[in-house]
Amino acid sequence: MLRLDSLSCGYGDMTAVQELTLDIPDGEITVMLGANGAGKSSTIMCIAGHVNIIGGRITYNEKEITHATPMARIKAGIAVVPEGRRLFPSLTVKENLIVGGYSQPNENSRDSIDRVLNLFPRLGDRLKQLAGSLSGGEQQMLSxxxxxxxxxxxxxxxxxxxxxxxxxxxxCYEAITELKKNGLTILIVEQSTQRALEVADRVCVLESGKEVWQDTAARARDNAALIDTLLGLN
Ligand SMILES: Nc1ncnc2c1ncn2[C@@H]1O[C@H](COP(=O)(O)OP(=O)(O)OP(=O)(O)O)[C@@H](O)[C@H]1O
Ligand SMILES: [Mg+2]
Structure with a gap:
């Protein structure tokens, strides 16, 4: 579904991700691991169109989107749950959801909100609550x-x-499993490896902006000690 071909991106003179090649197959969960500063968030924000591309290309459903605008990517079906959640704290839960549906003005937002509330019922009791007053877990569900x-x-x-x-x-992981069942393709960036490896189909490990390991999740589970070493955990 998504292919990164030798993708490099960064900020000014600084290269955050170097020549990353990654295939994210349709309907699968891909997990990206890496220590602090490895380039995980930069990769995600580059796919979403928010980080400057230095080289390489991004292909989505056979179409090149390397230079597409962030809004074009959202309209094409790419959505981000950003690091730190980035909710609108002074808007209510419901208003935050409505803002998320902004790119789909023709879609029935009531249906979309109902789908979210089915997935996270506890948001249903808090629709009028300000997002800034939610617990951390509720904020992640809202994000x-x-x-x-x-x-x-x-x-x-x-x-x-x-x-x-x-x-x-x-x-959250139960929700992810449900979303996968419904056909969504998912890329998860994580620091905590174990839970992520349980749901993953494929795993990619970054170190200092470069891919150092990539394989099926089954192989990652068999090589847990090696992955921990790559992440600097042992
Ligand atoms: N807005 C920015 N301007 C300049 N440099 C940045 C910016 N954002 C990230 N970087 C740099 O890019 C590199 C990769 O950072 P990135 O946030 O992608 O890493 P990460 O793997 O997500 O780390 P973490 O696990 O801490 O979230 C780091 O060296 C970081 O300092
Ligand atoms: Mg990050």
């Missing part, structure tokens, strides 16, 4: 929900479980 409002085909999630309690992490 995922807001991204889903654009009816994406490819969902990019940066740091799915960072700072969340195990129970909430379980809820």
């Amino acid at each position: 995922i929900g807001r991204a889903l409002m654009s009816s994406p085909k490819l969902l990019l999630i940066d740091e799915l479980s960072l700072g969340l309690m195990p129970k909430i992490i379980d809820l």
